Amino acid sequence: MEKMTLSSKAREAQSANERWMRYLGFPGGILLFLVILYLPAGAGASASAQAGAACFALALVWWVTEPFPTYVTSLVLMFLLLVTRTSNAKAIMDVLGMEVIWLNLLAFILSSMLVKTRLAKRMALWLVLRFGHKASWALLAFVVLQLVLAPLIPATAARCVMTLPLMIVVATIYGSTEATPNNFGKNMMLLNLGCISVLSSVTMTGSSANLIAVGLIQNMGGHRVYYMDWMMLGAPVAIVTMLLMWILGQKLLFRIKPEEQVPQLEGGLGLVREQYESMGPLSFQEKKAIAIFGMVLFLWMTDIFHMRWFGVEISAPFAALLGAVVVLFPRWGILSWAEADIPWHLLIFSAGAYAGGLALDDTGAAEWGVRMLFGGMNLKGVPFGFTYTVVISVMMYSHLLTTSKTVRTLIMIPIIITMAKALGWNPLSLALPAALCIDWVVGLPISGKPNVILFSTNQYTVGDNFKHGMLTCTIGVIILVLSGATWFHWLGITPAFWAVAP
Amino acid sequence: MRSLRLGAALLAASALAFATELPSYQVRLTAARDGSAQAMATVTVGHCPAGLLVLPLGFSAPEDLKLEEAPPGTRLELGARDTVSSLRFQLPVALDAPVTLRFSFRVKQPLQALKTAPGEKGALPAGSRLFRHGFVNTQETPIGVYRLEFLFPEGLIAQAIREQLPKLEKQEAGPRVLLSVLDGQQAATLTYANVHQGDATSMAVELVPRQRSLGWLVAGVILAGLYLFYFRDLVAKKTP
Numbered sequence: 001m002e003k004m005t006l007s008s009k010a011r012e013a014q015s016a017n018e019r020w021m022r023y024l025g026f027p028g029g030i031l032l033f034l035v036i037l038y039l040p041a042g043a044g045a046s047a048s049a050q051a052g053a054a055c056f057a058l059a060l061v062w063w064v065t066e067p068f069p070t071y072v073t074s075l076v077l078m079f080l081l082l083v084t085r086t087s088n089a090k091a092i093m094d095v096l097g098m099e100v101i102w103l104n105l106l107a108f109i110l111s112s113m114l115v116k117t118r119l120a121k122r123m124a125l126w127l128v129l130r131f132g133h134k135a136s137w138a139l140l141a142f143v144v145l146q147l148v149l150a151p152l153i154p155a156t157a158a159r160c161v162m163t164l165p166l167m168i169v170v171a172t173i174y175g176s177t178e179a180t181p182n183n184f185g186k187n188m189m190l191l192n193l194g195c196i197s198v199l200s201s202v203t204m205t206g207s208s209a210n211l212i213a214v215g216l217i218q219n220m221g222g223h224r225v226y227y228m229d230w231m232m233l234g235a236p237v238a239i240v241t242m243l244l245m246w247i248l249g250q251k252l253l254f255r256i257k258p259e260e261q262v263p264q265l266e267g268g269l270g271l272v273r274e275q276y277e278s279m280g281p282l283s284f285q286e287k288k289a290i291a292i293f294g295m296v297l298f299l300w301m302t303d304i305f306h307m308r309w310f311g312v313e314i315s316a317p318f319a320a321l322l323g324a325v326v327v328l329f330p331r332w333g334i335l336s337w338a339e340a341d342i343p344w345h346l347l348i349f350s351a352g353a354y355a356g357g358l359a360l361d362d363t364g365a366a367e368w369g370v371r372m373l374f375g376g377m378n379l380k381g382v383p384f385g386f387t388y389t390v391v392i393s394v395m396m397y398s399h400l401l402t403t404s405k406t407v408r409t410l411i412m413i414p415i416i417i418t419m420a421k422a423l424g425w426n427p428l429s430l431a432l433p434a435a436l437c438i439d440w441v442v443g444l445p446i447s448g449k450p451n452v453i454l455f456s457t458n459q460y461t462v463g464d465n466f467k468h469g470m471l472t473c474t475i476g477v478i479i480l481v482l483s484g485a486t487w488f489h490w491l492g493i494t495p496a497f498w499a500v501a502p
Numbered sequence: 503m504r505s506l507r508l509g510a511a512l513l514a515a516s517a518l519a520f521a522t523e524l525p526s527y528q529v530r531l532t533a534a535r536d537g538s539a540q541a542m543a544t545v546t547v548g549h550c551p552a553g554l555l556v557l558p559l560g561f562s563a564p565e566d567l568k569l570e571e572a573p574p575g576t577r578l579e580l581g582a583r584d585t586v587s588s589l590r591f592q593l594p595v596a597l598d599a600p601v602t603l604r605f606s607f608r609v610k611q612p613l614q615a616l617k618t619a620p621g622e623k624g625a626l627p628a629g630s631r632l633f634r635h636g637f638v639n640t641q642e643t644p645i646g647v648y649r650l651e652f653l654f655p656e657g658l659i660a661q662a663i664r665e666q667l668p669k670l671e672k673q674e675a676g677p678r679v680l681l682s683v684l685d686g687q688q689a690a691t692l693t694y695a696n697v698h699q700g701d702a703t704s705m706a707v708e709l710v711p712r713q714r715s716l717g718w719l720v721a722g723v724i725l726a727g728l729y730l731f732y733f734r735d736l737v738a739k740k741t742p
Binding site: 016019020022023026027030031033034037038041044045046047048067085363364 | 660661677714734737
């Protein structure tokens with residue numbers, strides 16, 4: 001657990017199907033690119049929008065089938081955007097300097113601090129010891145653990161890598177191994193998968209995509225979303241959903257037999273206790289890490305007051321930057337630069353994805369596409385509640401079609417804002433609830449990085465993942481719709497559900 | 503003193519009653535393959551006193567200006583030209599109810615190919631043409647909605663909208679320039695509402711030939727073929 005790294009090595013194709021997918025993915029991507037590029041020009045789309053859509057489709061096929069590592073595909077995409085005249089060089093290159101890339105980079109420095117000081121490990125062990133005497137409570141312990149880690153470590157892959165060893169140990173304690181997986185193991189892995197992704201929507205800094213959505217809502221919708229605004233909406237929805245999934249997973253989807261409710265291996269919990277006790281009292285370095293993380297968290301949570309206190313707003317990346325300065329400070333800090341585990345390949349992947357997403361936005365391709373999608377439904381003049389339900393459902397389930405939260409955000413949120421304006425609704429009323437769905441990438445093993453990592457444990461099948469993910473998303477849609485009609489309305493975010501725009 | 507106030511109030515009321523209103527100003531510019539373009543403008547005038555009505559025009563050198571529809575006796579001539587053109591309507595009677603003024607004119611070479619000096623970097627590739635249009639309300643009367651519809655010549659499509667100003671206000675539904683099809687031709691429509699004196703709007707659209715280069719097809723087929731050949735070991739049956 002101390003050796004958390006985010007490998008940049010290309011993932012080896014496992015099965016024959018995967019190898020064929022990889023082999024055919026390359027020409028498949030090119031074929032799709034050519035088909036879209038040579039299609040008769042759409043009335044509402046420019047040639048650059050068409051080229052942008054073609055480039056993005058190629059990248060999407062390659063990201064899913066992986067004939068190259070994802071970051072190489074991102075680099076190819078950036079080059080294609082230039083030579084097809086979809087974007088200019090400056091627009092493409094500027095992406096690497098975006099706020100979200102900086103936040104990613106700085107978050108990984110802070111994560112490295114938690115791993116090096118073993119503070120993350122201590123927290124995880126403590127939580128399991130407190131809750132892990134029965135299968136159901138052990139599962140709940142992980143819900144709590146992921147809830148605690150989510151605001152501390154924005155990178156979902158890092159959270160997954162950090163807690164995976166514990167998941168495997170606890171699954172083994174309850175008799176679920178790679179060779180003989182049982183329903184406890186399925187519940188353990190899939191509940192964690194859900195928690196890692198869904199609980200990222202508790203805070204706006206829970207993922208980079210959340211921050212992008214906040215930026216889009218501000219720039220395009222004209223509404224500033226503060227940390228606490230997001231949390232008041234996102235936290236109840238995400239937490240209630242995961243608590244329901246904790247119950248429904250073990251009672252409905254993958255029923256845990258009474259005999260599986262008790263630890264199956266001798267010394268399981270004892271091993272956890274042994275590890276915890278061997279850590280001894282909090283070290284000075286751990287206390288320093290708590291102080292640094294506390295400072296960053298404090299700045300993230302109080303951004304609404306910064307202007308009054310400091311005369312300047314310290315945005316989320318700059319709060320993390322201040323934390324990184326302290327962490328990396330010679331003699332008084334915790335890490336040296338070499339010890340900071342920064343996955344540059346993920347940043348390059350992200351940069352390419354953002355460049356592609358922004359190109360779709362700038363050329364009007366995304367807007368044209370989603371306008372076609374939503375336009376077919378003719379939402380003009382219908383009650384707000386109906387429009388809201390359609391938007392939430394499309395946003396929630398659209399994660400099955402993409403592998404990047406960021407790209408999905410960059411496509412969907414601008415369209416939803418534009419659509420809300422066109423329909424006469426406040427953009428915030430549709431865009432913010434839709435943004436809460438961004439992190440719910442739980443339907444397929446390729447839907448997110450934690451999904452890929454957890455799928456490698458061989459504790460569940462693609463079908464299990466799909467069932468669990470779809471139930472999670474459906475519960476999420478129901479809760480978001482109920483919240484939209486009540487809680488969000490009381491907070492002044494949504495109008496009455498039966499209201500019709502003038 | 504009292505009668506003075508009454509007089510002033512009556513004057514203000516009559517001025518308000520005769521304040522000119524321009525709810526809409528729409529221009530449709532249809533470009534032909536030979537490079538010229540024909541414009542048809544439709545202006546709705548609400549209340550307007552008799553006499554001179556000056557309207558701004560977003561084209562610097564209109565030709566063959568012709569009044570197509572107006573109250574009888576109305577005369578139209580091009581106003582004094584500096585950098586911005588204007589139109590001068592002589593209305594024989596005051597207009598109490600909304601009236602449509604329609605006029606047409608010809609625009610020479612609205613599409614430009616950017617020329618580059620020897621040694622200078624080109625801004626647009628060969629075959630690209632740029633259409634620019636700017637409109638400033640130079641008159642006191644605010645315009646409800648200004649709209650320019652530019653119908654592209656046959657064989658050309660929009661590569662990109664290079665400029666669309668001013669930026670949308672928070673409460674405005676976009677986009678400022680919308681691509682669509684009008685009368686069977688691809689068109690770009692610039693829309694700007696509540697245009698007060700001094701307000702300006704503009705758009706620039708780059709047009710390219712509809713036919714795409716076959717280079718992409720050739721390159722794609724070659725790359726796909728090379729990959730399928732050199733990476734065939736990915737799916738080759740492994741010998742024990």
